[in-house]
Amino acid sequence: MTSDTDQQRRGPHPETDAAPLPPRSGATAPDGIRPRGDDAPHGAGSGGAARRTRHGKGLRGLRRPLGIGIVTLWLSVIVLLPLAALTVAAFDEGLAGFWEAVTAPAALASLWVTVLVSAVVALINAVLGTLVAWVLVRDEFRGKRFVNAVIDLPFALPTIVASIVLLSLYGPNSPIGVELNATRWGLVVALLFVTLPFVVRSVQPVLIEADREVEEAAASLGATTWTTFRRIVLPTLAPAILSGTGLAFARAIGEYGSVVLIGGNIPRETQVASQYIQQQIEIDRPLNAAAVSVALLAIAFVTLLLLRVVSSRSQRREERDA
Amino acid sequence: MRVSRGTRLSLRVVALGYLFVLLAVPIGVILWRTFEPGLSEFIASISTPAARSALNLSLLIVAITVPVNVVFGVATALALVRGRFRGRGLLQAVVDLPFAVSPIVVGVSLIMLWGAGGWFGALDRAGFQVIFGIPGMVLATIFVTLPFVVREVEPVLHEIGQEQEQAASTLGANGWQTFWRITLPAIRWGLTYGVVLTVARALGEFGAVIMVSSGFPGVSQTLTLLVHSRYIDDHNTYGAYAAATLLMGIALVVLLLMTLLDRKRSDR
Numbered sequence: 112m113t114s115d116t117d118q119q120r121r122g123p124h125p126e127t128d129a130a131p132l133p134p135r136s137g138a139t140a141p142d143g144i145r146p147r148g149d150d151a152p153h154g155a156g157s158g159g160a161a162r163r164t165r166h167g168k169g170l171r172g173l174r175r176p177l178g179i180g181i182v183t184l185w186l187s188v189i190v191l192l193p194l195a196a197l198t199v200a201a202f203d204e205g206l207a208g209f210w211e212a213v214t215a216p217a218a219l220a221s222l223w224v225t226v227l228v229s230a231v232v233a234l235i236n237a238v239l240g241t242l243v244a245w246v247l248v249r250d251e252f253r254g255k256r257f258v259n260a261v262i263d264l265p266f267a268l269p270t271i272v273a274s275i276v277l278l279s280l281y282g283p284n285s286p287i288g289v290e291l292n293a294t295r296w297g298l299v300v301a302l303l304f305v306t307l308p309f310v311v312r313s314v315q316p317v318l319i320e321a322d323r324e325v326e327e328a329a330a331s332l333g334a335t336t337w338t339t340f341r342r343i344v345l346p347t348l349a350p351a352i353l354s355g356t357g358l359a360f361a362r363a364i365g366e367y368g369s370v371v372l373i374g375g376n377i378p379r380e381t382q383v384a385s386q387y388i389q390q391q392i393e394i395d396r397p398l399n400a401a402a403v404s405v406a407l408l409a410i411a412f413v414t415l416l417l418l419r420v421v422s423s424r425s426q427r428r429e430e431r432d433a
Numbered sequence: 434m435r436v437s438r439g440t441r442l443s444l445r446v447v448a449l450g451y452l453f454v455l456l457a458v459p460i461g462v463i464l465w466r467t468f469e470p471g472l473s474e475f476i477a478s479i480s481t482p483a484a485r486s487a488l489n490l491s492l493l494i495v496a497i498t499v500p501v502n503v504v505f506g507v508a509t510a511l512a513l514v515r516g517r518f519r520g521r522g523l524l525q526a527v528v529d530l531p532f533a534v535s536p537i538v539v540g541v542s543l544i545m546l547w548g549a550g551g552w553f554g555a556l557d558r559a560g561f562q563v564i565f566g567i568p569g570m571v572l573a574t575i576f577v578t579l580p581f582v583v584r585e586v587e588p589v590l591h592e593i594g595q596e597q598e599q600a601a602s603t604l605g606a607n608g609w610q611t612f613w614r615i616t617l618p619a620i621r622w623g624l625t626y627g628v629v630l631t632v633a634r635a636l637g638e639f640g641a642v643i644m645v646s647s648g649f650p651g652v653s654q655t656l657t658l659l660v661h662s663r664y665i666d667d668h669n670t671y672g673a674y675a676a677a678t679l680l681m682g683i684a685l686v687v688l689l690l691m692t693l694l695d696r697k698r699s700d701r
Contacts, residue, residue, distance in 0.1 A: 193542035267636025365535025
């Protein structure tokens with residue numbers, strides 16, 4: 112492939128996929144990028160063959176089959192092959208074996224606890240996360256910038272530290288007399304801690320951008336605060352709330368470090384799927400561990416897929432309205 | 434939306450109260466419990482041989498993970514932004530996969546691939562132990578930190594475009610020169626931010642690492658594993674608090690760096 116054809120094949124940038132990133136990192140999403148057509152100056156266009164071969168190395172190399180091959184190989188060895196090995200191991204004894212492992216009472220119970228607790232956590236996040244975002248954007252008080260910075264703490268804090276931190280307050284010998292360890296509420300508190308930033312950080316930018324004149328117009332037409340919130344503010348925020356909630360849910364179902372100490376690991380009571388998987392590896396039942404892992408992965412994927420479908424639909428509606 | 438003073442105040446109280454109970458109080462309590470017996474006690478607890486070797490192992494894993502992620506992360510970002518090839522969308526999705534996979538599932542997957550009974554089990558039987566060894570812990574850490582550098586560098590590459598690179602090559606620069614003098618300086622803040630996120634996650638990773646570590650104190654325990662084993666196995670609650678406080682200190686430095694870099698990036 113010559114560098115000239117290389118240049119011609121460089122069309123406008125296709126959209127990058129919406130990444131299930133923590134909202135903060137996703138905030139730098141490449142909006143408003145100028146499509147770069149073929150009229151860009153041809154760097155090596157007038158160069159001789161010698162220069163062209165030199166371009167084969169380094170930067171250019173990454174557009175060539177070799178560079179792409181290396182990147183693909185890298186991603187395969189690190190990410191894809193382990194997941195493929197996991198899936199194969201889950202179906203080692205066929206579909207029936209997989210089904211039997213997933214529907215074993217203890218496995219099913221752990222999956223149920225995981226989904227139930229994560230759903231509660233997601234709902235609380237949706238309400239209180241939005242509220243926190245609203246206060247951080249629309250309210251003014253001393254120390255607001257500090258509070259704003261603290262929101263990211265759960266992302267920076269190792270999950271096991273989160274576990275220990277919560278245990279020191281809500282665990283045995285709790286200084287305030289609230290003992291939540293080995294209860295489902297303990298799980299909820301731990302997961303609320305680690306998922307706090309998701310909704311706040313996805314709602315905040317939308318609230319900053321929101322058109323306040325519409326809200327004032329509604330108020331001047333006699334709408335009550337509640338009506339304005341329900342009819343004007345909430346519909347604007349809904350996609351952001353939904354995406355933050357979905358990411359929080361996806362994070363919560365796979366969480367391990369923050370629940371391992373406070374959860375208590377009581378089968379059918381507080382044992383979550385990740386703890387069940389870990390236990391099955393310890394007692395040397397790799398098939399059970401792999402099968403429940405695949406089930407957990409499937410739940411996460413379906414959540415993220417639904418999220419993407421909903422967000423692209425609401426985006427289309429917005430474009431149509433505009 | 435005009436909100437009455439009363440409503441605004443009560444919303445503020447609810448929001449701050451929630452953050453206070455969820456974040457501030459637990460962190461305050463653990464700090465108090467760590468430093469209550471005195472600073473010397475804290476220092477003694479985090480400088481035992483097991484704690485030192487845990488810190489060393491954590492730093493070793495970071496020292497391997499960061500360069501690997503920088504090289505392959507930048508290469509992947511370049512291929513994704515500048516390359517036009519089939520299956521690129523698929524590659525994009527693969528880069529995001531680690532965000533959707535539970536740390537425990539990462540550990541199980543690595544065992545199924547590299548463990549004695551796994552696909553690459555021959556390696557293990559030949560004496561090169563990946564699982565229950567440092568290579569396994571490094572692989573687990575690379576898996577969970579893989580998206581950071583790629584996802585932070587990618588938007589910057591989109592933004593800077595290719596005009597300068599093309600100008601450089603018109604002036605006779607070869608690929609490496611163009612990369613070192615044009616591309617790398619342009620992406621440096623995005624790359625640094627990605628590295629900070631990688632370091633934070635590599636130091637803090639627990640679930641994926643505990644699955645593939647043999648967990649012997651002084652040999653294969655990272656700082657996070659030390660916190661866990663002190664609490665669970667040794668019933669050394671104070672030691673666990675002290676080690677957690679150390680990790681928390683590192684996390685605070687990271688948070689500070691993140692805030693500063695974020696400002697720097699938006700200034701660009």
